[in-house]
Amino acid sequence: MPLSLSEKLSILADAAKYDASCASSGGERRDARDGKGFGSTGGAGICHSYAPDGRCISLLKILMTNFCIYDCAYCVNRVSSRVERARFTVEEVVYLTVEFYRRNYIEGLFLSSGIIRSPDDTMADMVRIVRTLREQENFRGYVHLKTIPDASPELLDEAGKWADRLSINVELPTQSGLDQLAPEKDLGEIRKAMAGVRLRQEASWELTYRGKRKARFAPAGQSTQMIVGADGSDDATILRQSTNLYANYGLSRVYYSAFSPIPDSTVVLPLKPPPLQREHRLYQADWLLRFYGFKAEELGQKGMLDLDLDPKLAWALAHREIFPVDVNRAPRETLLRVPGFGAKSVARILSARRHRSLRYEDLAALGAVMKNARAFILAEGWSPRGLADADNLRARFAPPPEQLALF
């Protein structure tokens, strides 16, 4: 008996949930003020709902099909898995996107797919879905397309024309990890595809010979995802890879996804999933790399981030010699290194201290988290005294050690 739309949706949303990305921000501004279509993008993304796993639901995140000829061990849709299979038609995906969007359930579509027949066939079907949404339905909302690295350049051209964001998952930080768990995937090919996206984006920023602006290629940029804890790579390797990817391909985001147990597992996978805290710490470190001037080499000890402390606090505790920092004098780069100071509070401190000398109480009003910052700063009327050198400083922040149970 053929599957109903609801059954297909259940199978193909379930198959898509291991992709962490759901961003709908950035890109170009579009709207439907002219009354000839529907949908808008631009500015901050909107999370329309939240699942009990704490992840936001912004896009209709589905697979076109979960049939796949690849055999990636960590993936629930690999050819050797026994999960139930389904496939949406073009019309079904279009219908779901339009009806969900009109009811304000979603910001747009995040379409991914298993590889059927060949990479080109799969990519062509995905592109057809987005083109139908744009041309027939006049849909102006957000579309994120997962790109298949081996698909032909013409299909990539078209994908970037219709979609806001393209992404290609590197999946694992090293080729040796891929060899072990995803034998069909080649890091070199993935990187070349990302380079292709960046070149097309840059070409679309240039003006035409007549001085006109070209249609933007993937205006919301490209992103990627790395699975954490499925192979033996440590945090340092992952962060080095991220730094490299951000620089090489101008990625909007690198997503980290703690390897999650899947319904139908294989023997080559580790028995236990990594702690979710590890994923969280990697995101924090990623932010430090992008917005706080940290380098990958500065974070973590012996290759791993501290699970008990956020990476900035851990760094500060390991570099007590530069603290306390005088909030009324220190340059921006130094202020950004103070635990409890975010990029926004640093900006406010810099602007407020032009007018007067800042006191301890002022900092809380400016948005700083004083619980974390107090031991690391000097302000008018405040000095941490012995606090900055106290041997037990770490213990003040880290959760108390757990008593092991006797049995």
Next chain:
Amino acid sequence: MTYVVNLPRVGFAQAWREAARRCLGAEIPPEEVSFNTSGGLFAARELPAAPASAPALKIPRTAVQTLEQAICHRDPEVFSRAYAVLWALGQGTLRWGDRSVPMMRKLLDQAKAVGRDIHKMHAFVRFREGPARGDRRAFAAWFEPEHNIVEAATPFFARRFGDMDWVIATPKVTATFRSGQLSFQETENPSPPPEDATEALWCTYYASIFNPARLMISAMQSEMPKKAWKNLPETRQIPELIRTAPERARAMQDAAPTMPPAHAAALSRARKETMGPAPSGMKALKHEAATCTRCPIGPCATQVVWGEGPETADLMIVGEQPGDQEDLAGRPFVGPAGTLLDKVMQEAGVQRDEAYLTNAVKHFKFSPRGKRRVHERPNAGEVQACKWWLDQEIARVRPRAAIALGATAALALTGSGERITRRRGTIEAGTGGLPVFLTIHPAFILRIPDKERAAEERRRFVEDLSIVRETLREM
């Protein structure tokens, strides 16, 4: 209290702004004016009309936006506070944004709370479809905001859903969008519209996208608090999803790995058969170089940038290493320096498609800086490691002469890393007696800030290439 301003339910922001302007114009201090939102009309002295010549108060644009946002707060005191802030700004006793002043800070915090409420309204309104009028589909929603944001938040929906008619009702005010016109009325019938069939599909999606192996209830509730659940159809399933999650996660952990189904092996085999035969000749070399680990720079770059040109070329032109653009495109000399080299070659009468162009080092060496890559010169060890590949290219192409562009190429071809400025224009013997003509790298010209000097260097560069062309003809 001398003056009372009555604010209507619909259009209160406009009314407040109007009144504030008149009060400022008439120099009425904040103690002497109050704002009434309770609906009842207070007999009050009429506000004096603002004198036409009154100097307008100049405040930053962001301040106006923040004030207009703040007065949507449900706190009835917000109107007086906003006026007091305006007054103090006008008197010069307050700096906009100074959070150490309590009323300023409170106003900014209230504006932020309203902003968040507007954002949540954009996220949590759920439309239900009703009978269409004409060719425009019609939708309706019921929403309960925390603050008085209907007028501030709904233009967003007008921009987004321009081709359909919709109504968003809230306990106080209803927004109606019909045939492209947005209007506001006081709510007459405070109740949600009837359910529609698509909601069941949405609930299916919600339940399926949830991963029971990573239950994080507090993360969900911090963004979608329980008080918002009432009007979100998908949240009805949450208790059941939470209750069964640990059991489902455990079942996944405990399930023994299964044997792959029979068709899996056949599919994998079929896939391997479709892949072409292994490459040979120059292609095989390039293929091999792609996974080179003779030096550490390879894995950081995108790809190996192999030489390009006829394998029977008389002339081989060797550069330093691929740059940013070459690394992305996988072809040598396509970036700014490559473009310059093209032009210079043309002027010197050297055909690009008759020469074999390559680099001393085949991978791009750089250091990452945020979203940029800063070129780094390869060291002697890396040049030495990559020389193996260059020698392979030379052995295959067997050129009659080579041009070394810059010191790195000179080092690779002649074994000497001495300064190129001293050796420029000379011919040295390379590996196997290959005559190597030494000149600068075109990137050197691009780095000269002084235009005249750059033009001079460019002229010399054309001259160098012309000499090579002549020498080749005589050889």
